[in-house]
Amino acid sequence: MQTWIEISILESPEDAKDEIIYFAGELGSIGCWEDGNSIKCYFKKEDWNETIKNQLLNFIQNLQEENTKVKISIKEIVEKNWNEIWQQTIEPIEVGEKLVIKPTWKQYHKPGKIIIQIDPKMAFGTGHHETTRLMLKAIEKYLYPKCKVLDVGTGSGILSIAAIKLGADTCVGVDNDHWAYENALENAEINNVKDKFKVILGTIDDVNETNFDFVLANINKNAIIKMIPKFYEKLKDKGFLITSGYLDIDQGTIEEHLLIHNFEIIDVLKENEWLAIVSKK
Template sequence: MELKELIIYATHESFPAIENILSEIGALGVSKEVFQKDKQLIIKGYFEDDKLGKEKIKVIKDKIFSLSNYGLNVDPIDMRVKALKQEDWANKWKEDIKAIKVSDRIVIKPTWEEYHADDGDIIIEIDPGMAFGTGDHGTTSGCLEMLEKYLKPKFNVLDIGTGTGILAIAAAKLGSNSLFALDIDPVAIEVAKENAKLNGVNTEIEFSEGDLLDVVEGRYELILANILPHVIMRLIPDLVKVSKDKSTIILSGIIEEKVEKIKEELIRYNFDIQDIVKKDQWITIVVTRRG
């Protein structure tokens, strides 16, 4: 089968959002690499030949440029399309994704790669598929590092915007009690379920498609949200309704320009800042709920 490779030259900070756009629009997979000449990021989306016409490319462009409305720097943007045979894509896809140790104990590895684990390592196997979040991005690695630091055994955990399910899977392997993971993207939910099954924790995580207050009942001791800054801003008031007194909340996907506004909003809703971690250009904030 012939495929098309959509090549996008973009800024580093726009990667999670563009990756999400490509996944939602029907990409079979997404990869990235640094363009050394001017430090741009090259994002590559892979589509079936008959599913990437001029109209779909225009929709993708419009969605990417609309990200500037949310404070993301997306300029300059250049897009190109290249024909590709499926077997070439499959081999290249595997070359682009390697095992990575993202915290003291957590290792994310693709299913096809061998990894010699050290004592105490927690191995999460991912078959990267159509949804995003393979562990090498600063947003995901920041969340995982803070999850390992703050998760206590038997905590009830809520994962908002689960993506490939990496965070929920890590929480299960770290010894959490009940786990509820949600995402508005049905493709992400299916991929997350498959990854949870692959890691032997599918019976420990309840996955659901939908928005926070539409599908979540009860309160949680630890909450994860690796999403875009403008979504975090809208989410903060609702976090009060799904967290307990002294609950820990880990928020990521935050660019530096948005940190102060998000901190101010968190403090306004009685959340105390506990940790701020920077990975590449991305910020992860850890807070506890007060009262």
């Protein structure tokens, strides 16, 4: 049984929530969610240590408003509690013009919508975070029929499943987390797309295929910057790269690295403080 460290940040400043979630992700958090005025972030126990704890606590303390005291609690939880948390909080959500993301235990009926069923478990990707919604909106806007897609850091598989339901011919999803790998396979079966969705446990270096029409990556700033040359190698000429997982303050840095590696910036989508950038080889 996997054990997780749950960080509850109570009474967090409203204008600092995105920064806290982003910073926790940079430190290795596998997911965060907002619960009213609170934020809960999760780390694998084996990845959690005093250095990360102090970095996170210091960052949060520095964000405090004058005369306010942010309350923080830290506890261990076992893996089964995660599913209980998701089941209590996740509701169906409409994204873009066509997509609806819902867990299997919820009902949704509306004509003309493309339903994507996601049971997230420990994998990131439920449609409830801005970066996932931005990626889905960009996919809906730019994806064309019969294309070939590479989804790096596939998580729950939500982006690949959406791409297939929007007309992609094949998707390859890769993730180095075993939970994500298993969850993506399960969600592919739930959505009846497993014949078009190949899931790899590993990194982008374990993907042998090239000439993708689209590369998708909703990860974090540092990982994306590091992999831009590899994204370029995997794409065919004029292929699209859609990335997210970073704040608007990082836009200049991301775009600079894309331009250096011969990508053309096509579009920038924004929700709150989060961005997705669409570029072209």
